[in-house]
Amino acid sequence: MATIDLSLIWAVIIAFSVIMYVLMDGFDLGVGILFPFAPDEESRDVMMNSVAPIWDGNETWLVLGGAGLLGAFPLVYSILLPALYIGVFLMLAGLIFRGIAFEFRFKARRSRRWWNVAFAGGSAVASFAQGAVVGTYIQGFETADRVFTGGALDWLTPFSVLTGLGMMAGYALLGAAWIAMKTEGHIQQWARGLVRPLLLAVLAVFVVVSLWTPFIDPNVWARWFGHLEVIWILPVLALGCALLVWRGAARGGEKLPFLATMGMFVFTYLGLLVSRWPYVIPPDYTLWDAASAPGSQLFLLVGMLFVIPIILGYTGWAYWVFRGKVRPGEGYH
Amino acid sequence: MELDPILLSRLQFAFVVSFHAIFPVFTIGLASYLALLYGLFVKTGNPAWERLAEFWTKVFAVVFGMGVVSGIVMSFQFGTNWSNFAQATSNFLGPMLSYEVITAFFLEAGFLGVLLFGRHRVSPKVHLFAAIMVAIGTLISAFWILATNSWMQTPAGVEYRDGVFHVTSWLEAIFNPSFPYRLAHMVIASFLTGGFVVAGVSAWYLLRGHDVEANRKALSMSLWLLLIAAPVQAVVGDMHGLNTLEHQPTKVAAMEANWERESGVPLLLFALPDKSTQSNDFEIGIPHLASLILTHEWNGEVPGLREAPADEQPPVWITFFSFRVMVGLGLLMIVFAVAGLLLRRGGRLYTSRPFLQGLRLMSVAPFIAVLAGWFVTETGRAPWLVYGMMTQAEAVTPSLTGGMALFTLIGYVAVYAVVFYAGVYYLTRVIRQGMTEEGEVEDVERAMRPLSASHVPYDDDFRDGYTTRS
Numbered sequence: 001m002a003t004i005d006l007s008l009i010w011a012v013i014i015a016f017s018v019i020m021y022v023l024m025d026g027f028d029l030g031v032g033i034l035f036p037f038a039p040d041e042e043s044r045d046v047m048m049n050s051v052a053p054i055w056d057g058n059e060t061w062l063v064l065g066g067a068g069l070l071g072a073f074p075l076v077y078s079i080l081l082p083a084l085y086i087g088v089f090l091m092l093a094g095l096i097f098r099g100i101a102f103e104f105r106f107k108a109r110r111s112r113r114w115w116n117v118a119f120a121g122g123s124a125v126a127s128f129a130q131g132a133v134v135g136t137y138i139q140g141f142e143t144a145d146r147v148f149t150g151g152a153l154d155w156l157t158p159f160s161v162l163t164g165l166g167m168m169a170g171y172a173l174l175g176a177a178w179i180a181m182k183t184e185g186h187i188q189q190w191a192r193g194l195v196r197p198l199l200l201a202v203l204a205v206f207v208v209v210s211l212w213t214p215f216i217d218p219n220v221w222a223r224w225f226g227h228l229e230v231i232w233i234l235p236v237l238a239l240g241c242a243l244l245v246w247r248g249a250a251r252g253g254e255k256l257p258f259l260a261t262m263g264m265f266v267f268t269y270l271g272l273l274v275s276r277w278p279y280v281i282p283p284d285y286t287l288w289d290a291a292s293a294p295g296s297q298l299f300l301l302v303g304m305l306f307v308i309p310i311i312l313g314y315t316g317w318a319y320w321v322f323r324g325k326v327r328p329g330e331g332y333h
Numbered sequence: 334m335e336l337d338p339i340l341l342s343r344l345q346f347a348f349v350v351s352f353h354a355i356f357p358v359f360t361i362g363l364a365s366y367l368a369l370l371y372g373l374f375v376k377t378g379n380p381a382w383e384r385l386a387e388f389w390t391k392v393f394a395v396v397f398g399m400g401v402v403s404g405i406v407m408s409f410q411f412g413t414n415w416s417n418f419a420q421a422t423s424n425f426l427g428p429m430l431s432y433e434v435i436t437a438f439f440l441e442a443g444f445l446g447v448l449l450f451g452r453h454r455v456s457p458k459v460h461l462f463a464a465i466m467v468a469i470g471t472l473i474s475a476f477w478i479l480a481t482n483s484w485m486q487t488p489a490g491v492e493y494r495d496g497v498f499h500v501t502s503w504l505e506a507i508f509n510p511s512f513p514y515r516l517a518h519m520v521i522a523s524f525l526t527g528g529f530v531v532a533g534v535s536a537w538y539l540l541r542g543h544d545v546e547a548n549r550k551a552l553s554m555s556l557w558l559l560l561i562a563a564p565v566q567a568v569v570g571d572m573h574g575l576n577t578l579e580h581q582p583t584k585v586a587a588m589e590a591n592w593e594r595e596s597g598v599p600l601l602l603f604a605l606p607d608k609s610t611q612s613n614d615f616e617i618g619i620p621h622l623a624s625l626i627l628t629h630e631w632n633g634e635v636p637g638l639r640e641a642p643a644d645e646q647p648p649v650w651i652t653f654f655s656f657r658v659m660v661g662l663g664l665l666m667i668v669f670a671v672a673g674l675l676l677r678r679g680g681r682l683y684t685s686r687p688f689l690q691g692l693r694l695m696s697v698a699p700f701i702a703v704l705a706g707w708f709v710t711e712t713g714r715a716p717w718l719v720y721g722m723m724t725q726a727e728a729v730t731p732s733l734t735g736g737m738a739l740f741t742l743i744g745y746v747a748v749y750a751v752v753f754y755a756g757v758y759y760l761t762r763v764i765r766q767g768m769t770e771e772g773e774v775e776d777v778e779r780a781m782r783p784l785s786a787s788h789v790p791y792d793d794d795f796r797d798g799y800t801t802r803s
Contacts, residue, residue, distance in 0.1 A: 067427070082733065086741070092406050100752055104755055148416070
């Protein structure tokens, strides 16, 4: 076993699950955030239709990542969740409300507006909570003896509120780009018009967070202004993607803004990982400190390596089946 | 009054897990029933089987969806409220729970879609195959969860070093001493739940004269199932009890509210256990019966609660009464199953109104019995979380305050109240609509969603001027 670093393999798997979750649930949460601003009720049907067949598959990555975290890096699991106690509750409550709204809104008549509220409110709260998690993570955790020792609202700081709002803007941008890609006519026009303002909002947060982050911790400063100049490629690529989104929105490109927004997320995410690597509970514990027993990591790895290709294949298949434009009044039969 | 984060976390976990458990306990039984119905349809070609299968698939879709939504919270609670427990047991619990997720995903991704939406896209045999795979999948899910819970009751195959459990033998840890009994007891409970719900709904349809042919078949077959499963459950429960007596004597003492280790102990039908005096008030008992049931000997020795120090005794009151509720309902189930056989021989099975009305009411009995049974086994383990090795006080999240725990407890109760109300309301509509095709509104349907498989509107007022289209 000494030749294979199981913890490293697991770090890659968990990191991959997290970004898959962010990218995939991100756009359907974004659709929820934009829901109240849709031009009319018919547009809302189309918006919801465009994500209904795939959203719960998207959330698989959250559950898989959470369970995998307990199995592979229990220290992360048992510090992160207590530290984010209230935030986790808000996120779960948000996800549950939007989950049942998906189920019941299509079947509702009189109570439809309540399901609209549940869908939009749940999506917004869950997105904010996830963004706040990112901010808390960058700031680090107060721990002693492998246990979280901070308070209930430590996670709620000006910085985490900013990242929370930034995540809402980012998901909304993904959502707008998704709607622009998947719809036609006035809904598409409306969504396309949102891309540029949302992009500016995201970039504003991006700039503030980027300037703020190096000052949070000397290690982060050393990482960015040390010898590893090559990592500056990441923010450059993220901004390059932003430029593509901007231009794509102007030229009426359909797939480009969506894919380029995803690129922005990926490169920003990699930049955050680089800032803190190899600390998984900054500022004290590395991924090797946080690992479970090698036998447990190996036992679970067998199942994961079996199921991840299947999930990817299934996900690809589902997106293929439901490819193309979603039109008003058209369901998937 | 100081808010106790341990008590509030226990209440929260008990609430969330109880709320969640009622859905899978039903779907596990129902999934096997669906496989059987589709199998009978493939074999005989009788359309009545198909009508039944399609109707119960709709119900399955709703309940499965509710189970998924309510289950998300569970996987996070170990970390939020019991982080020391999560960290200490993760070497075993992490892989177990992850394998459950993998199983559940596999089931949902691969076969649930075909079962719910593939009726007219694949051949009946392929569809039957999907139904069987879903049924097997639910059982494998139960396997992982019950292995985990049983390990917390009778830990094995691990070594406790520096505050962390290390697995020394996966086989011993998974197949720990109480696991086979608990798994069998729970799976049969699921079949009883499925059986009594199907019997109750069929009885109600027969009372209303709705699709008599199909519902007679459904009632008949569910009663045959119950006639076997209800008595078998009593036997398995007895074996489970013997196993508990061997490994968790204090729990058995709490179940019987027996304070002193004695022989020839009476079975208490009623008592008010009092922890402060370490004795019972108002005892009504049948001499020697507890000894006979627990040890299978007239003068058998039954352990007493006082063998454990007062602070290591379970909350006797809950364990004692929950056990009586479970056993009482179990006996009532046997009575109904036998009454069904007698009425069948007299040819009055489908027409006896008191019996059919009784079955209607009995459809909630297994849910109450299952929850009562879980209360027995979980409260009976207290104050231990991992029996004999880790207490609840050691397991709770150190940074958790009473205020935080109270906040989320109220929050989850509020969230689940909405989910439960919406779900049960909708399920009632599905059942009220019955098995006829009429009334199926052209619905804007989405494939791949469990609930989309039930074509019933949520409510029926067009006040928004909104109409659905196909």
